[in-house]
Amino acid sequence: MTNYILKRLGLAVITVLGVLLLIFVATRMSGDVALLMLPQDASDEQIAAYRARHGLDRAIPVQFLNFMRGMLTLDFGESLRYQRPALEVILQRLPATVELALMAFVLALVVGVSLGLVAAYYRGGWADRSIRTSAVLLQSMPNFWIAIMAILLFAVMLRWLPTSGRDGAASYIMPAMTLMLFPLAAIMRMTRSAILETIESEYVKFLRIKGVSEGRILWRHALRNALIPVIALSGLQLGNLMGGTVITETIFNWPGLGSLMIESFISRDYPVIQVGVLLIATFLILLNLAVDLLFCVVDPRIRYA
Amino acid sequence: MSSQEKLEPFVLDVAGLTVEIAGREGRVVRPARDLTFRVGRGRVVGVIGESGCGKSMTALSVMRLLPASAKVTGGTVLFNGEDLLTKSPRAMRAIRGKSIGMVLQDPSVSLDPLFTIGDQIDEALCMHGRMPAARRRARAIELLEAVGIPAPQDRLTQYPHELSGGMLQRVVAAIAIAWNPALLIADEPTTALDPTIQVQVLDLLGHLRDTLGVSIMIITHDFGVAAHICDDIMVMYAGEVVETGPVRQIFDNPGHPYTRALMESSTVPKGKGRLPTIEGQPPDLGDLPPGCAFAPRCPLANEQCHHAAPPRIQLSDIHQATCWYAGEGMT
Ligand SMILES: Nc1ncnc2c1ncn2[C@@H]1O[C@H](COP(=O)(O)OP(=O)(O)OP(=O)(O)O)[C@@H](O)[C@H]1O
Numbered sequence: 120m121t122n123y124i125l126k127r128l129g130l131a132v133i134t135v136l137g138v139l140l141l142i143f144v145a146t147r148m149s150g151d152v153a154l155l156m157l158p159q160d161a162s163d164e165q166i167a168a169y170r171a172r173h174g175l176d177r178a179i180p181v182q183f184l185n186f187m188r189g190m191l192t193l194d195f196g197e198s199l200r201y202q203r204p205a206l207e208v209i210l211q212r213l214p215a216t217v218e219l220a221l222m223a224f225v226l227a228l229v230v231g232v233s234l235g236l237v238a239a240y241y242r243g244g245w246a247d248r249s250i251r252t253s254a255v256l257l258q259s260m261p262n263f264w265i266a267i268m269a270i271l272l273f274a275v276m277l278r279w280l281p282t283s284g285r286d287g288a289a290s291y292i293m294p295a296m297t298l299m300l301f302p303l304a305a306i307m308r309m310t311r312s313a314i315l316e317t318i319e320s321e322y323v324k325f326l327r328i329k330g331v332s333e334g335r336i337l338w339r340h341a342l343r344n345a346l347i348p349v350i351a352l353s354g355l356q357l358g359n360l361m362g363g364t365v366i367t368e369t370i371f372n373w374p375g376l377g378s379l380m381i382e383s384f385i386s387r388d389y390p391v392i393q394v395g396v397l398l399i400a401t402f403l404i405l406l407n408l409a410v411d412l413l414f415c416v417v418d419p420r421i422r423y424a
Numbered sequence: 425m426s427s428q429e430k431l432e433p434f435v436l437d438v439a440g441l442t443v444e445i446a447g448r449e450g451r452v453v454r455p456a457r458d459l460t461f462r463v464g465r466g467r468v469v470g471v472i473g474e475s476g477c478g479k480s481m482t483a484l485s486v487m488r489l490l491p492a493s494a495k496v497t498g499g500t501v502l503f504n505g506e507d508l509l510t511k512s513p514r515a516m517r518a519i520r521g522k523s524i525g526m527v528l529q530d531p532s533v534s535l536d537p538l539f540t541i542g543d544q545i546d547e548a549l550c551m552h553g554r555m556p557a558a559r560r561r562a563r564a565i566e567l568l569e570a571v572g573i574p575a576p577q578d579r580l581t582q583y584p585h586e587l588s589g590g591m592l593q594r595v596v597a598a599i600a601i602a603w604n605p606a607l608l609i610a611d612e613p614t615t616a617l618d619p620t621i622q623v624q625v626l627d628l629l630g631h632l633r634d635t636l637g638v639s640i641m642i643i644t645h646d647f648g649v650a651a652h653i654c655d656d657i658m659v660m661y662a663g664e665v666v667e668t669g670p671v672r673q674i675f676d677n678p679g680h681p682y683t684r685a686l687m688e689s690s691t692v693p694k695g696k697g698r699l700p701t702i703e704g705q706p707p708d709l710g711d712l713p714p715g716c717a718f719a720p721r722c723p724l725a726n727e728q729c730h731h732a733a734p735p736r737i738q739l740s741d742i743h744q745a746t747c748w749y750a751g752e753g754m755t
């Protein structure tokens with residue numbers, strides 16, 4: 120087990136480095152940041168000086184090595200836009216995103232699994248049908264469209280909620296909802312079908328033969344078995360949700376990592392982009408590892424394989 | 425076993441049992457039609473018939489565990505003299521796993537993959553009464569010993585996927601007999617197992633009957649299985665009982681041409697060569713011929729067989745067959 124985790128962690132480091140190299144090269148090939156940052160009438164000397172100050176005049180491999188060396192001391196360079204350490208810029212924006220994503224994910228998970236259970240339990244009934252219909256609707260509406268419609272309705276027309284920003288509890292509602300609806304629908308549908316599949320299984324038939332009550336079958340056996348595909352899906356959805364923050368935060372002007380990344384890409388703020396990518400890639404890889412470990416906890420067939 | 429239990433000569437006495445499944449386009453399929461049969465106390469009764477003739481549906485009606493689409497529309501199922509069909513769901517749950525045990529066809533999917541063998545036996549022991557944990561554990565080990573599982577204490581912490589099919593079917597049997605049931609229903613308990621293991625599991629069932637006195641209803645489509653452990657046989661065709669009687673009498677003097685065909689198709693030595701089967705297909709249960717259901721495949725059928733339902737003929741006081749030709753010494 121420990122062996123397996125170590126192997127996975129080693130693999131994770133290599134993957135993160137690969138992603139970093141890719142983003143490093145890609146950003147540097149997307150245009151000259153000095154021209155973007157300096158005034159139009161900057162002299163050649165000024166431009167050269169700017170490049171030298173940020174190490175942009177070296178060959179790309181050298182720049183990469185320097186970046187890696189800095190990484191060891193948590194020195195990721197200075198943000199070109201804010202003239203502050205890139206890590207500091209990122210860490211300042213991170214909490215807003217973590218709050219939002221966590222809130223959306225936990226809600227999606229809890230509500231999704233509960234509604235999925237209800238739908239499975241009353242399969243074919245009106246509750247099941249309305250739950251399934253809304254799931255399909257939610258999954259077919261793009262994130263940004265929901266966000267814009269919500270702003271129109273709740274902020275512009277009804278004036279119940281603020282249009283944007285992060286100020287007070289009410290400002291969380293729309294961004295969190297926007298982020299949560301798609302994963303909620305996906306988790307709900309998966310829970311429903313997984314529960315139904317287990318309910319029809321032979322071992323549930325045998326549990327009935329043993330005299331086990333329907334309640335115990337549902338809560339102790341069906342739910343636990345259904346959780347396996349739901350865990351797999353939830354990991355995936357949490358990853359997607361992190362991607363969703365980029366759009367959602369931009370629409371709602373949410374001061375988080377997602378909107379920071381977009382701003383930094385537009386202004387070619389390499390150092391910030393690099394730390395951001397490093398952080399997101401590490402998170403996604405750890406998430407995958409966590410999902411796999413969770414499988415081992417829930418499913419003995421994997422634990423011993 | 426409760427002291428009040430009446431000692432009827434028959435553990436199970438089914439009369440006129442009819443099951444209906446609502447199919448597509450208002451079609452009604454009847455996988456059991458007017459079934460009448462009995463399981464004598466301490467006897468092993470084999471239910472034999474081709475695939476799809478309603479054997480599993482019959483067993484599930486006794487357990488009151490038919491799929492939602494199927495309904496019992498008539499008859500009585502007397503278990504120890506009490507009609508199971510009129511019991512409340514709660515009363516029925518108290519009977520399942522306690523007074524009636526059941527073993528399913530495929531042991532590899534009969535147990536919850538996420539729980540240990542010990543947990544699943546323990547769950548059965550928690551269902552119908554209170555026992556301290558230490559006693560339940562001792563009982564679990566005792567049960568595993570009773571079904572011939574070596575090193576039982578080590579099995580308790582193992583998961584289903586760690587055991588072979590034969591071992592799993594023994595575990596399933598251990599759970600089925602956890603409360604010393606009066607009746608054990610086994611629905612093709614050996615079909616999913618290796619041939620060498622099949623005999624062992626059959627012998628185990630026979631052993632359980634001998635040691636616990638449990639009556640067994642074993643479903644199979646193989647006369648060889650029936651010959652191996654059964655006392656009585658009931659042959660089913662297209663949802664009906666076509667012949668019942670003690671195994672010896674049926675072997676010596678099969679009263680129904682279908683019984684004979686089944687016997688011929690399974691007495692051929694196993695191994696190479698194609699499996700002998702009965703010519704033709706069983707009829708569509710939603711669209712049965714007007715006379716004898718077997719007539720279209722029967723070598724003896726004449727006009728009468730195609731148009732009129734055959735009578736039930738007594739071949740001895742305990743052997744009967746439903747055929748126009750029963751008892752006429754077929755050639
Ligand atoms: N869920 C269902 N819905 C509709 N019809 C069904 C359903 N289950 C079974 N049947 C029908 O009921 C009939 C009897 O099925 P049953 O399972 O009792 O047969 P069986 O004798 O046990 O066969 P096998 O040897 O294949 O197990 C079959 O012909 C089948 O068409």
Ligand SMILES: [Mg+2]
Pocket residue numbers: 479480481611
């Ligand atoms: Mg069957």
